[in-house]
Every structure is written in C-alpha cells, then in structure tokens.
Amino acid sequence: xxxxxxxxxxxxxxxxxxxxxxxxxxxxxxxxxxxxxxxxxxxxxxxxxxxxxxxxxxxxxxxxxxxxxxxxxxxxxxxxxxxxxxxxxxxxxxxxxxxxxxxxxxxxxxxxxxxxxxxxxxxxxxxxxxxxxxxxxxxxxxxxxxxxxxxxxxxxxxxxxxxxxxxxxxxxxxxxxxxxxxxxxxxxxxxxxxxxxxxxxxxxxxxxxxxxxxxxxxxxxxxxxxxxxxxxxxxxxxxxxxxxxxxxxxxxxxxxxxxxxxxxxxxxxxxxxxxxxxxxxxxxxxxxxxxxxxxxxxxxxxxxxxxxxxxxxxxxxxxxxxxxxxxxxxxxxxxxxxxxxxxxxxxxxxxxxxxxxxxxxxxxxxxxxxxxxxxxxxxxxxxxxxxxxxxxxxxx
Amino acid sequence: xxxxxxxxxxxxxxxxxxxxxxxxxxxxxxxxxxxxxxxxxxxxxxxxxxxxxxxxxxxxxxxxxxxxxxxxxxxxxxxxxxxxxxxxxxxxxxxxxxxxxxxxxxxxxxxxxxxxxxxxxxxxxxxxxxxxxxxxxxxxxxxxxxxxxxxxxxxxxxxxxxxxxxxxxxxxxxxxxxxxxxxxxxxxxxxxxxxxxxxxxxxxxxxxxxxxxxxxxxxxxxxxxxxxxxxxxxxxxxxxxxxxxxxxxxxxxxxxxxxxxxxxxxxxxx
Numbered sequence: 001x002x003x004x005x006x007x008x009x010x011x012x013x014x015x016x017x018x019x020x021x022x023x024x025x026x027x028x029x030x031x032x033x034x035x036x037x038x039x040x041x042x043x044x045x046x047x048x049x050x051x052x053x054x055x056x057x058x059x060x061x062x063x064x065x066x067x068x069x070x071x072x073x074x075x076x077x078x079x080x081x082x083x084x085x086x087x088x089x090x091x092x093x094x095x096x097x098x099x100x101x102x103x104x105x106x107x108x109x110x111x112x113x114x115x116x117x118x119x120x121x122x123x124x125x126x127x128x129x130x131x132x133x134x135x136x137x138x139x140x141x142x143x144x145x146x147x148x149x150x151x152x153x154x155x156x157x158x159x160x161x162x163x164x165x166x167x168x169x170x171x172x173x174x175x176x177x178x179x180x181x182x183x184x185x186x187x188x189x190x191x192x193x194x195x196x197x198x199x200x201x202x203x204x205x206x207x208x209x210x211x212x213x214x215x216x217x218x219x220x221x222x223x224x225x226x227x228x229x230x231x232x233x234x235x236x237x238x239x240x241x242x243x244x245x246x247x248x249x250x251x252x253x254x255x256x257x258x259x260x261x262x263x264x265x266x267x268x269x270x271x272x273x274x275x276x277x278x279x280x281x282x283x284x285x286x287x288x289x290x291x292x293x294x295x296x297x298x299x300x301x302x303x304x305x306x307x308x309x310x311x312x313x314x315x316x317x318x319x320x321x322x323x324x325x326x327x328x329x330x331x332x333x334x335x336x337x338x339x340x341x342x343x344x345x346x347x348x349x350x351x352x353x354x355x356x357x358x359x360x361x362x363x364x365x366x367x368x369x370x371x372x373x374x375x376x377x378x379x380x381x382x383x384x385x386x387x388x389x390x391x392x393x394x395x396x
Numbered sequence: 397x398x399x400x401x402x403x404x405x406x407x408x409x410x411x412x413x414x415x416x417x418x419x420x421x422x423x424x425x426x427x428x429x430x431x432x433x434x435x436x437x438x439x440x441x442x443x444x445x446x447x448x449x450x451x452x453x454x455x456x457x458x459x460x461x462x463x464x465x466x467x468x469x470x471x472x473x474x475x476x477x478x479x480x481x482x483x484x485x486x487x488x489x490x491x492x493x494x495x496x497x498x499x500x501x502x503x504x505x506x507x508x509x510x511x512x513x514x515x516x517x518x519x520x521x522x523x524x525x526x527x528x529x530x531x532x533x534x535x536x537x538x539x540x541x542x543x544x545x546x547x548x549x550x551x552x553x554x555x556x557x558x559x560x561x562x563x564x565x566x567x568x569x570x571x572x573x574x575x576x577x578x579x580x581x582x583x584x585x586x587x588x589x590x591x592x593x594x595x596x597x598x599x600x601x602x603x604x605x606x607x608x609x610x611x612x613x614x615x616x617x618x619x620x621x622x623x624x625x626x627x628x629x630x631x632x633x634x635x636x637x638x639x640x641x642x643x644x645x646x647x648x649x650x651x652x653x654x655x656x657x658x659x660x661x662x663x664x665x666x
Contacts, residue, residue: 139663187482229665284577285565337562344566
C-alpha cells in the first residue's frame, strides 16, 4: 500500500486548503459498506465527502459522495502503518482538510458519532479525535489492563482506547503519523502498529475524545492470544522506549473524566478457574524467569497471591502497576529474550483478569475499577522513572 | 714378611673397594648422562617450539587488540547510525529478539572473530614451526586446532539449549501443559547431549563408542518424552483436536487458560 513518494515531497507540493473531509474505509463486507455510506450521508448531507475504499461503490447511489478506489490492503483487525501512510497520501492528493479513518465493523457506529469525529478535526481546534467506545464489561481486557493505564500514566492523556480503530486526524496529525509509519513501511513492515495518541502528545497536538456509543469490535485474525499480546504489548513497549525522553519529564495530567456509561454487568460472572490454574502453573514453573525481571517485593506479592483462594483472589493495583513497569524496563534492558519476556507476562495478565472479575463480581463498577488501576499507574510512575534512570540501583 | 703383610693389608682393601667404587661411579655417570641427555632433549624441544609458542602468543595478542579496536569502532559507528532502532523496526513483529542489543552482538561477534582468527593463525604458526623442528610425532597439536572449534560448538550448543528450554517452558505453560518443566528439561538435555556428542566427535575422542552412546541416549530421551506426552496428555490432545474441528473457521483470541464464557456473555481480550 505504501507509495513511493516520500512524505517531505508530498508535504512540499500539497496545499492544505482542500474542500473537506476524506473518509478512509477499511475492508468490509458489502452490506456493512452500504450502512457506513448511509451513515456518512446522514452525517454530512450537504457536503461533498471524499470516500476512499477498496470496494466498488456505484456512484449513482451516492451522489453527494466522491468515491476514490484504492488498492486493497492486507486484512487487519486494527489500523496499521500502511493505513496511516495511505490516508496522508490520499488527503494530500485530494487536498482534503482532515481525515476520518473508519476501521472494520464501522457500520455499527451511529451517524452522530461519525459527525463528532469528523467535525472535531475539520475545525482547527483538534488534531486527533479519538473515540470512546461503550463496550461490554468483559471485552477489550488487554486495553483495560495494560494499554490504557500505561498510556495514561506516561503520555498525559485520558484516551480510553489508545489503539482505537476509528480516528479523526487533522492534516498535520496525519502527516506526523505518516512520517512515523514510513519508518516501518520502508522496511516492509506495513502491518506494524502506530500509536496516534502517543505521537500527538509528543508533538504537542490537541487530542480530544468523543463518546461514540456501542461499537462492534473486530476480532483479531490471529487466534493465538500469546502472539497478539506479544505483538501489541511489544509494539507499545517499543514506542515508550523510543519516547523515553518525553515521558520522563513530569507533566500535567488532563482533568478527571467521569467513566463512560457502560452496559450493566451480566448476572453470571465468568469462570476464573482456568485463569487461576494458568497462573498457578506459571507460578510453579516460571519463577526462575520472573526472578530475572521482577524485584523481590513483587515476587513476594505474587507468592502471596498464589496462596489466595479463588474467592479472595485480588491482585493489588500497585503490584500490577509495578509488574507492568518492571516488564517494560526488562524489555528496554533486554534482560531476557523479548519473546520470552512477553510470554512470561501472559499468566500474570490472566491473574489480573481473574482479579478484575472477582472485584466486579463483588459489586464494583468495572469501569471504575479500571480508572482506579489507571490512577495507580500514574501514582507509581516515579518508580518507573527511577528504575529507568538507575536500573542497577538496589531495589528490594 | 712384615712388608708383604703391610702391602697385603694396604692393597687388599683397595682391591676389595675399588671395584665397588668403580661400579657406583659408572651408575651415577650413566644416570647423569641420561639425565643430561633428557634435559638436553627437553631444552632442544623447548627451543624448537619456543618460536612457535611465541608466534602463537603474539598472534593472539595482536588479533585481540585489533578485535578490541574494531569492536569499539563498530560499537560507536553503529550507535551513531542508530542501527538498533533500524533493527527494532525491521524486526518489529519478529519472533526472535536477542537478549542483548544488535549493536552489542555485532561488536562482540567482531571481537571474538578476531580472537578466533588470532588463535587459528597462532596455532598454524606453532604447528608449522614445530613440524619443521620436531623429530618426534606429537598427537596434541591437532587437538589444539580442533579444540577451538569444539569450544565454539560447546558454547553455541549451551546457548541454544538454554534458549530452546525457555521457549518450550513458556510456551508449554501458556498452553496450560502440566508437565511444562519436564518438557523443557527434556529439550534442554536433548540439545546438550547432541552438543556433547558433536564436541567429542569433533575432537575425535571415543569414536564408535560416542556414536553408540549418543544414539542410545538421544533415542532414550525422545522415547521418554514421546511416552510422557502421549500418555500424559492423551485427553488434552483429543480435546484440542475436537475443539479445533468444532471451531474451524472461527477466530477467537482466547488462551487455553482463559475463562470459558457462559451463555449470553463473552470474554474478549482484544
């Protein structure tokens, strides 16, 4: 998907005074595409939108849309480097003022949600419009456990979904993301993940979040969670490592955002037995590897956790925050092979999920618990900064 | 008469002791000669191989110094060129990620390559100087060259064994296999036994005995592992196959240790 033109060449030749919004659509079934186009027409009835899609769209059915065919990209459950590079090239070529990227399953988004994201970036006040999805309580747990708290603690932004698959981008934001993406596409890593929130925060751009309601989240094409977790977490860890000079400085965190309204938790809690079995099995076998990564205090916490019964299984938020920070540090220091490192994190993540289910089953609102975890990550940030700067210092 | 007796008394002891004294002197003389000859031979041998030893030390020292310089140059050059970042980008989704940075690996590899080169050249020089000067055949010299290769095989085998053992251990734990440690140990010893056999074969020690012992050990470990996995996880394998057939075409990112969702609810990690 990556074209041969470099970003600098395009930015020199492009004029940012285009007519309006470019909408880049991911690969999706024909009926979904019809729904998305209908929603777009509802959102922007009188404006000439430019819609870029890989599918064939009869232009007579959508007279107020200008449809641009684009070459097909490899199917992905999330946005990749190739998508961001493509978006910027298309926007530059068509003199668009802003970009709206809609990922797979965007047919489930309301027209008002599309309007909110699009309007935010057409207006010069916002560079990155991120959606806040209203998901069921047991969906997107990796995001709730690792991606959101870590991003919020290190890049002062309360974006609930840093790896969102629907985005509004101003032209300068798209250019920055394209530059970041081009570093990967030039080495044939089109499917690499890009972290728009981190890029925007480092660049000092304005990030706004919009509640978009319920959305159908696509399943990853990869069935093995070990591979996906390693890929996503590894990508975030690498991005954090690359931006260490930025996040080590203290910054003001945006004001508290009240948790988004969520669907009520189901009456029957999931069975946490298999997760706990996995954690106990890992505790019996992976201590040697964990001891290379975690300090004695965290190992002691894990030991106490392993002795807890299923009903009283609660992982302290501070312990989880330090575990993630220590794994991040080990990723940076290459204490052990990175594939092994991220593999050793999975049982601990499952332990957190089991603990989260127990806490929510006891009556705590899931979203409130996730906010508490994220706040703990913020509070524990000095620990990470200290260890990042002086990793060899004694750490009990 | 007295003179005769006096002469007898004087000469008899002389005649009695003289041959004894003459025998002792001869033994000591012979021993001394033998020792002198041995020392001479040792010194001659030492003098003959001294240039070779000197050449070996000089070659190793010079190439070690060159290796240090090249390593430092490579380290600084690659750091300036941000080689680590480039590799991180190109291997962003790669399964293999070394425990140390690529720059450090290349710098170390260059250093040890020069050390190895110095050793090879030194040993060659030693071998050549010895062969021209030596009279006696010696079986130790070929081992020197083979020993270097054997050491590298041993180091590589140990590293591969540790890497594979950890990979298997983590993979087996995440696959929820109860005998993860046993499997990991089995793989580790398989590789170590293979390495040991290769090292002995490289050093030409043991001959057929090593091959036979290796075959028995390797086969024994594989059989043990097969039996353990086959018998121990019969149910797991059948369950896995059944669920694979049932879920063919579905894409659910749920690990084996994850919760099994009840009716009307889903647990999704992504």
